Amino acid sequence: MTTRRGDLFDPACPTRQLLDRIGSKWVSMVVKLLAAADPPEVRFADLRRRIPGISQKMLSVTLGQLVRDGLVARRVDPTVPPQVHYRLTELGMSLEVPLAALREWAEQHMPAINDRPPADR
Numbered sequence: 821m822t823t824r825r826g827d828l829f830d831p832a833c834p835t836r837q838l839l840d841r842i843g844s845k846w847v848s849m850v851v852k853l854l855a856a857a858d859p860p861e862v863r864f865a866d867l868r869r870r871i872p873g874i875s876q877k878m879l880s881v882t883l884g885q886l887v888r889d890g891l892v893a894r895r896v897d898p899t900v901p902p903q904v905h906y907r908l909t910e911l912g913m914s915l916e917v918p919l920a921a922l923r924e925w926a927e928q929h930m931p932a933i934n935d936r937p938p939a940d941r
Contacts, residue, residue, distance in 0.1 A: 841889055846874055846882045848919050854908045855916040861905040
């Protein structure tokens with residue numbers, strides 16, 4: 821079966837596959853933090869401190885997925901204990917633009933969505 825472009829009902833659809841990978845709030849927060857980081861590398865502990873509500877396990881899982889997908893690079897300093905640093909790759913940096921657009925849309929439109937009566941939601 822050939823996948824039609826933009827066929828969200830097809831599991832092989834590139835958009836659907838991407839949303840499966842980046843659709844969590846944690847991915848968006850990690851990408852935003854790393855995109856704005858100066859210097860561009862951020863230690864694991866610093867990321868955890870700067871993302872309210874994320875558990876150590878969830879951050880570890882999220883970063884692992886982003887590293888596997890080539891959106892984030894991981895560097896380990898051979899210290900005791902090891903210091904682990906993360907930064908966006910070029911591919912990951914290109915994801916910040918559409919995610920920023922989504923954040924902007926949410927800031928503009930969530931008040932209207934939240935103001936709707938519960939029966940209309």
